[in-house]
Amino acid sequence: MSIRLLALLLVTPTLSAAEPREVRYDWLTQGEASGSLVTRIGEDGQRHSRFEFNDRGRGPKIEERIRLDAQGLPVAITVEGKSYMGAPAQEEFSRTGDTARWTSTLDSGEREITGPVFYAAAEGTPDQIALLARALLQARDQRLDLLPAGEASIEALQSHAFQVNGQPVRATLYAISGLGFTPSFVWLDEKNELFALSYGWMGLAPEGAASVMEVVDRLQEEAEAAWLRKRAQALTQAMPGSWCLLGARWLDVDAGELKPASTIRISDGVIDAIGAPADIDCRDLASIDAGGRVVVPGLWDMHVHAGPGDGLLHIANGVTGARDLGNDHDVVMGLARDFGSGELIGPRLQRAGFIDKKSPYTAPTGTPVDTLEQALEQIDGYAAQGYQQVKIYSSIPPEWVAPMAERLHGHGMRLSGHIPAFMTAGQAVRAGFDEIQHINMLFLNFVADKDTDTRTPARFMKVAEEGGKLDLDSDEVRAFIALLKERDIVVDPTVAIFDQMFRHRSGEMAPILGSIVDHLPPSVQRGARAGEIDINDSNAATYAASAQALLGMVRRLHEAGVRLAPGTDGIVGFTLHRELELYAQAGIPNAEVIRLATSSAADIADTGTPVGRIAPGQAADLLVVDGDPLQDISALRRGVLVVRGDRVHRPAAIFRSLGIKPFVEAIP
Known part of the structure; x- marks a missing residue:
């Protein structure tokens, strides 16, 4: 489950109703119902919700009761059940007069409060995000203080007329800020009740109305991209054709040696020369002074499932390269294009294909197959699209591995993945695996x-x-x-x-x-x-x-x-x-x-571009850190400058834009 989904499920409650009714939703995985949310609203406005879904044998099972005041603010919440991976979920909140009390599996507290405050529950159902949205819409300046801490705000982005079971329903997309690193999105109908939630390959829609998710996903992706494009413009410094990084103690990563303060000249996003200041001609060129700080090649994250909002955290943390190991083809190609062009802030993106067999435990990505022949056809398709690697998943039958490996190797491609169920890692290696994902697969x-x-x-x-x-x-x-x-x-x-x-x-x-x-x-x-x-x-x-x-x-x-x-x-x-x-x-x-x-x-x-080292001819993907990571590996967290080819980013500015206190200030 993505962190964005987890963050949204950690949120809050909402509103009362005039007459008793029941609202039903389907939880969808790749368009298919895999769970449900059922909310009953009583005559007194109390809301009783049950939420569960099954994701490859995992998934939450939550029951909650929420009572609201006239402003749509929670005065009582009870949550019980289990979280996505099975940890117990138990929480109680109450507000009596000016005193708020809460206890949960995470914490407990008591606070004297004045004015409107919304309790942001640690556990609960998706109904809570809609309740918070509705309370924010009623609040002054559309902002509310949160308990135990923080502040949330809301912004309407766009409306759309949907058809739900033959009836027209107009819903509005809202962005809520203050709950996580990037905005949380929610769709409300004309009564400001929850209409839909979208988390990529998972989401929530009115019962029997899965067809609305195609438009919901598209419009939400467009809104998120617009938000991210604005930040890319504000948080990116485009460099001239040639410029110099001065005073850089740089790490020869293959030798494991830290070189003395040098000048690194960069032309068109590629390292042109490295040497003593007297030996590198930087006359009339723009420059940034590293001030004797350590420069290492940009880091690589070799296991991601990329989303557009991830790019900001990647770059702020010095990650200039990433390998996507399971995504929709159009999504990953679009991200690679937008990260590469600078339309969005993000790393150099390498991609792997993904194949799983249809089963009750099929992974929620890609297009699952029924037969070996279909799997081999997918391999041929990935080869034609320029993929260099395919990741397979747990439902692939063990007897398919050898022929899939043979087909992949025939295309010059690599085979990686989970070890298929009822197969050992040793058997998978002998059948043709080139790479194994996750350390638990070795222990199994x-x-x-x-x-x-x-x-x-x-x-x-x-x-x-x-x-x-x-x-x-x-x-x-x-x-x-x-x-x-x-x-x-x-x-x-x-x-x-x-x-x-x-x-x-x-x-x-x-x-x-x-x-x-x-x-x-x-x-x-x-x-x-x-x-x-x-x-x-x-x-x-x-x-x-x-x-x-x-x-x-x-x-x-x-x-x-x-x-x-x-x-x-x-x-x-x-x-x-x-x-x-x-x-x-x-x-x-x-x-x-x-x-x-x-x-x-x-x-x-193996992107086809020389990258990963500090040397002439290598792409200028660099991380300047405050400290010496050879002595303290945690110094990698203290990035002061990130170079991504022909663009420069200052982690402190990106972190602030995400509500994160910088770890060190940027180079001027």
Whole structure:
């Protein structure tokens, strides 16, 4: 589930009704109903909602009751159920006079309040986002203070007349700011009730009216793109044909050596020359002085599912290259074009095709297939469209892997992905895999049995329960790692998301955001306390041992010479920094960690453009940091300047535009 979806489900409540009624919605995955929201509104205006959906065996199941005052502000909320990955969801809020009290799995508090305030619930159903929107529309200046902290505002973007079950319905798209890094979007009907929500391949529509989502998605994408284009214009400095970066201590990532302060000359987005100031002619050229700071190649995130709003966080965090491992073809091609042209701020984007077989656990992206012949036809189609890699998913039958690998290799393409259910990683490698996504897939090679259906959350829970017991120095594990090295298998660990999943109890701070939480918007800070799986006193030590074992595996893979591709599959930018910090914690030297995220990753991505190093002829994708990442890998978080070819960005300005307190001020 995307972070944007999670953020919206963390939001708030809304309005009362004049007469009892029931409103029903379908939760849609790629246009097909996979769940529902049913809201009953009583005579007194109290709202009782039930929300659930199934996403490959995962999904929330929430029941809530909300009572509102005359201004549409919540005076009582009760939420109970389970969250997307199964963590318990329980929350109570009440307001009596000027006293507000709340308790949840994340926190509890009491506050004396004056004036209109909206309680932003940590858990709940999509009905809450519509309630907040309606309260904002009634509020002065269309702004409201939030409890426990923060402020929200709303802006109407556009209206459209839809046909719902043969009846005309006019709905308006609103953007709510203050809940996350970028606006949250919601569609309300003429009565200001929830009409639709769109999250890319998932969304919510009136029951039986899935057809409205095509227009909902298109109009919302256009509105979001317009918002992002304005920020691209304001937050991008277009550089002249030739210019110089002065006083740059630059890192030779392949040698792991920090070079003395030098001048880097850039022409048409490409590094033209590097050397001592006296040796590089910068007369009459524009220049930026790095002031002796360290310059590294721009970072690569090797596991994303790109969206247009992600580009801001990528660039602000020094990520100038990313590999998309599963997306709609038109979407990823459009993003690659817009990021490349500067229409939107974003990284250099490499793309992988995606194939899964139709099943109850089919991934919600791409076009699933029924037969091997269809899968081979998709491979041919991806080859014709210039893809260099295809990722396969968990429902692919094991017997399809070898013929799919043969077809891909015949096109000069690579095969990567999840290990298909009821297949071991060793079998997949011998059948033709070139790359494995996610560190848990390696552990399943040893802890899964013949009955473990890894299309389901068992692929997480089996590792959480058994991973810490695996002897990583056993002959069996050593032989498996040797096989990976022998076949030159790339491993994309995404260890940060599993470390967080196995360690993060509800109410504690999420490890991915823990070290930077004070910089984040209040609503994001609170949301960062929401756990994923149900961790309690009886299993916490077991799960933590498994999290530690993941790091042990990462270290052993690196020591054996297995190529690692740092990726996230989570909140972009911040998660990559955490991924690299975990590699360092695992025992990989900082210089090697940086190489993995720059030159090595760029070589694996193979964009056709020389990139990932600081050298003449290389694309000028650069990150200037305040600190020495060879001594402290976390210095990568303190970017002061990001160069993306012929464009310059200042992370501090981007962070401020997203409601994030900068980590360090920019170079003038």
